[in-house]
Amino acid sequence: MNEPILSIRGLTKTYRGGTRALDNVDLDIRPGEIFALLGPNGAGKTTLIGAVCGLVRPSGGTITAFGHDLARDWRSARARIGLVPQELSTDMFETVWRAVAYSQGLFGKPHDAARIEEILRSLSLWDKKDAQIRALSGGMKRRVLIAKALAHDPELLFLDEPTAGVDVELRKGMWEQIARLKERGVTIILTTHYIEEAEEMADRVGIIQGGRILMVDEKHAMMERLGTTEAVIDLAVPLGQLPPEVAAFPVELGEGSTRLIYRGGTGAGGGAAEVAQLTQALTRAGIAYNSIDIHDSSLEDIFVGLLGEQEVPA
């Protein structure tokens, strides 16, 4: 495996007032991957990004990026890191072109008009290059922030809720842009509330809650390991109790005993085959049914389930 592009060890952040936003976080990010950091509000996602990008002073732990200790060699590391913040924070009276050119210079790059043009065109902002940012729509403003973050060609890009408040069509457009960045070799860490966004794009997923990383895994591995199949069988006649040949399956009766609910299998499959066996068992037992609704659990189901487990007192 390649050396991690970003390595975090024992990262802790306690704000004044005692709020512990990060609690002994360990995390490695691999070069070229899209890593999705999922967590509810206040979980510590933005604090984690802030600690890496220099916005937050860690209370403890170490952060190493590109082999540089961020506490000592922060200049070398920061020159290769880009950040798209959650808030639409930019000088609203500046033009798009000037804003992006400023970011390029701020990160120590020589003025490169061709590169700025390329970035603006790729984000469909070229027509708006002379417009003041305040005159743009919310989605365009967010793209300006992405353009600013890309102006110095970062190798590691943080996207903090990149599609928050963005309509469905534009969100899909942004997913395509993020995929193109990955193709160019940019490592991307994104936080998101939209689990489907992580499911769509991420190579690996980390789940954070209460400042602690609960789980980090390949997205597919996580779904295989924690995923299940759910089937809802709409019965023709309510059942008083489950016959023995059906009770052997992981099923329960629901909604006035007119529904048989199966939860089993794994994300790797197996559930669908078992549902087929269940339907045969129903037929053998003479139990008629009208319809079957079957689906595999999504990343969102896994996410909600994991957080739910954490909230149960020990």
Next chain:
Amino acid sequence: MHFNLRSAYAIYRREMARAFRTAFQSILSPVLTTSLYFVVFGSVIGARMEPVGGVPYGAFIIPGLLMLTLLGETTSNASFGIYMPRFTGTIYELLSAPVGVAETLVGFVGAAATKGLILAAIILGTATFFVDYQITHPVLAAFYIMLVAASFALFGFILGIWADSFEKLGIIPLLILTPLTFLGGTFYSIRDLPAPWDAVAFANPIAFLVSGLRWTFYGTADVPIAVSLGLTLGFLALCVTIIAVIFRTGWRLRE
């Protein structure tokens, strides 16, 4: 020590662009105000006043009026320059960039000082329409104006980091700097004040600045030029030290 010239220039250029974007507020407004002072106190009232220390009254007030504008504008410009990114959240970009205290100061403070110098040049040019004057030590005057502009731009930078509201941002220039400049010998020589007010007036540090600039203009002042220069340099060093501590601790910049 590492210094990223491109980063510093990017900040400087953007701050200068901001000033020209708001030229009426940044340049025309202070020039108009100072011109009114020249018309009222220099031409109209000044014509009836006795010379002060051998200097015609209209010319006598030029260094004080220049100092009045320079202190207020450089402080406000620098404080606004760093306060606005904090207020709007755009400071994230500065904090996440590979720039340290040196680039930040050269960018923000350099721009504020440059704006102060442009204002000073315009005010001196404007003054020629209303009063006759000649500068005895032009090189030293230019150096002193630059020194004061840089010092108060640094002071304004500290103010912009300290302030957590627009009200606080305006308090120091309006309620402290302007009154102290008025009472610091802008319109009169402190030595002409009756005792004990002449001694009390020297508790006002701005009096030393006005006096220093007046010496570079006319070769005569209330206190020796070396004292004014020493105090100004000391103030500059104090501001640089405070800013270095702010950056090291992240006070009001990094959570």
